Amino acid sequence: MRRLLALVLLIVIVAGAAAAWWLQAPMPVRAGLPADQPLELEIEHGTTPRGVARAVVQAGMDTDVRLLFLWFRLSGQSREIKAGNYEIPQGTSPYALLQKLARGEEALRAVTLVEGWTFRQVRQALARAEQLKPDTQGLSDADIMVRLDRAGVAAEGRFFPDTYTYAKGSSDLAVLRRALHAMDRRLEAAWAQRAPDTPLKSADQALILASIVEKETGRAQDRAEIAGVFTNRLRTGMLLQTDPTVIYGLGDKFDGNLRRRDLTTDTPYNTYTRAGLPPTPIAMPGKAALLAAVQPAATRALYFVARGDGTSHFSATLDEHNRAVNRYQRGQK
Structure with missing residues (x-):
């Protein structure tokens, strides 16, 4: 009887050691897969633990589905496995795999939306973003805003410039929704x-003015001063006369060279011909x-001109401004 108990104990010990080794050992991958390339694993909502084990093997892991499923069940974490898109490095152990799936450590990508970009540039960046589902393709800007529950709101300037991470296969609408809500919070x-x-x-007017300041700023330290110039002009009823709004109003007609006739051609965004702020922001x-x-x-400044080195010269009077233009734009002393 003692010998039998000893044998059973020995078997249990050996089995436990084997199980512990298997849990921590790197799982092999199928022959023919590129070395060091992570395996792509997609787990859909509602997938059972057995289905997850099967998906792991189908993704390229050369392991026994039944053992993997048994480990998921015995671990007590099978219900914690989260749906998503994962990249599983070659050499991952069954233990590390389960921890990754239970924590929901999906394969993430990132897209950066840059300060001063127009919504057109935002859409181009999203279209180029790796593994981002193009749900906005073929939609107009207005249609996109409807999808984002902002019907009738112009898309321009409504998204906060930042770097946004996303899981592979995410919708570009989901990224836009996050950027929209981020701008809501920042603006508020x-x-x-x-x-x-x-x-x-209103806050909307603040957003419009901020977009102009963003486009006019060559140096970060000048932002508040430039905003001060436009604020003074708004107070006194002066035209804003800012080139970026004119350029925005020209749209595809702008060829990189702003001409005098452009300043006198009226559009809703021409702040040389129309008083006050333009109808929408012109950038983020x-x-x-x-x-x-x-x-x-x-x-007290009502004018500013670029010095050519990224900074601006500010003037309180037109005479002073004209002298600054002659000096910095025309090279006259």
């Missing part, structure tokens, strides 16, 4: 910090431009 926070004497009437402003729009510098 900025508007709550607005100067008490701002001439801006970042956080700093949003804050500058609602907290402009206290300045």
